[in-house]
Amino acid sequence: MPKYRNKLPQLGNREFLTDGGLETWMVFQEGLDLPAFAAFTLLNSKKGRAALDRYMMNFGRIAVRHQLGFIMDTPTWRASSRWADDLGVSVQDLKEIHKQAIMYLLSLREWLETDTSPFVLNGVLGPQDDGYNPRHLMTVSEARGYHAQQIDWFFEFATDMVSAITMTYVEEALGIALAAKQRGMPSVISFTLETDGHLPSGQSLGDAIRQVDLETGEAPAYYMINCAHPDHFVDVLKGRGHWVQRIGGVRANASRLSHEELDNAEELDDGNPEELASQYLELRRLLPQATVLGGCCGTDHRHIGAIAVTCNCCHAH
Template identity: 50%
Template sequence: MTNASYRTALPQMNGRTLLTDGGLETTLVFHEGIDLPFFAAYVLLDSDEGRNNLREYYARYIDIARDTGSGFMLESPTWRCSRGWGEQLGHDANAIARYNRDAIALMDELRQGAGIDEPIVISGCIGPRGDGYSPESQMSGDEAEAYHRHQVETFAGTKADMITAVTMTHAGEAIGIARAARSAGMPVAISFTVETDGRLPSGQSLGEAIRETDSTTGNAPAYYMINCAHPDHFADALVDDGTGWTSRIQGLRGNASRKSHAELDASETLDDGNPDELGRDYANLSSALPNLRVYGGCCGTDHRHVRAIASWCCN
């Protein structure tokens, strides 16, 4: 038994609002000056200094949840902690499993010491096999399930309450992760990257990707999220066609920047936008996305943005 607190009853599925963090990797690299090879934050678990950097990072967000009376989702620093990325960093499957377990143990330590009464959910973060902006190739559901099963099953043996698959660029990878999570008995949220036109990098519309994932997996995901785009990029795409796909979106991790992914990739400085404006833009999406429950940020966002989002959306 793993003694996970909320695996069978996620509070955000029962109407509770949860904040989560912002852009972990961009904050550590651009604000803290920490070198993250391949943007892999899990390597910080190797040292006391690195672990303290992670503790300090998450503590800022826990403070916001405490101040606003919100719940919180501790998203583990494991976006790059899968076998393929691990191999590039010299870590075999056993080492990758250990890093994933250690990351969840750190999240549990933070939960135990948070000192707030609202629910704190621990999520095992899974990233894409390829680039989170533009995949070199698309995976079939079967390929993605085989690739991601190792990380999913590792999380299933920890105190993680759920899995969140972040920066998914095409439906095939989402389908594979959803299948692997279902087989492991883990709730999973699927978060899609969208471009400035509101479509996935694969060219598929957001609604089509959600419908395909649901229909192929028997509605396996607990819910969906949108990540790595400014609200201006996808607000006009949130028009339901009567199938109810917009009701399946329960979380946002947007960018503060209005730049395209190509522009962000080419930029040597961080565009952190306007925190209060981003919070207002989140609030303006509430009519199109009435089931929003999880609020955080993605590239370029930090605790300032999440505090602003909380002030607009959690009061």
């Protein structure tokens, strides 16, 4: 049975950490090949599983050490049917991959979770197309049908929630939110932003959040921002309306580079962990509802460790 599906503890006043940039860590730090940036392929080998184990255990221990909650993400950002087809993975194998990923995280939760550090099991959905610059834009109906497959698996294998990570345009986000609502799954929509603080589609963040809320009856539990540096979006959060209060988490990039520059980078830009953590203090001031703090591209245990310290500073005040 899902442990927290009926009452997500991050909706209270307790801070939660996430992991960092899973894919960039595996490629640049572990030297592993991730075809199509598909982290679920790590489950296919002992070497991949060992790397995943090291990675997730270390983040979990940071949360426990600082008495913070932890959002445990499945490595399924690229585990939807379009990408599986590209990688020659059958539907049956893809479902088994989801089961394995969830069973792995359940065992990790049993091993590490404490009364002061709840671990929430989060089923991750990624974009059907490119995470920065999609060529094919789905309608709401198409997105709802496409993502329902993974949402059904997450429901069946008892994750607590689902999160759509790196959403680039509103129709795909709407489809996911509606499919999750129909399935009775708590959902989170996380938009990615360009250097001007807008979605890659050109829509403003506020308009995107307002549209999803309006057309789904405020179905998402909350919204997030990911795969952008705080410098790219801090200004759009200042002095805004109700939609800002719907943002419950941030997973920023370590790098100030644009999406296009990151796409073409041959070396990892891991920024400055302490500087990034200090920027999270400002984000927490602007986003009083944001209890979920973590990282995206280029971030690792150093960044999340530094953010954990700032979390505790915030909590103390």
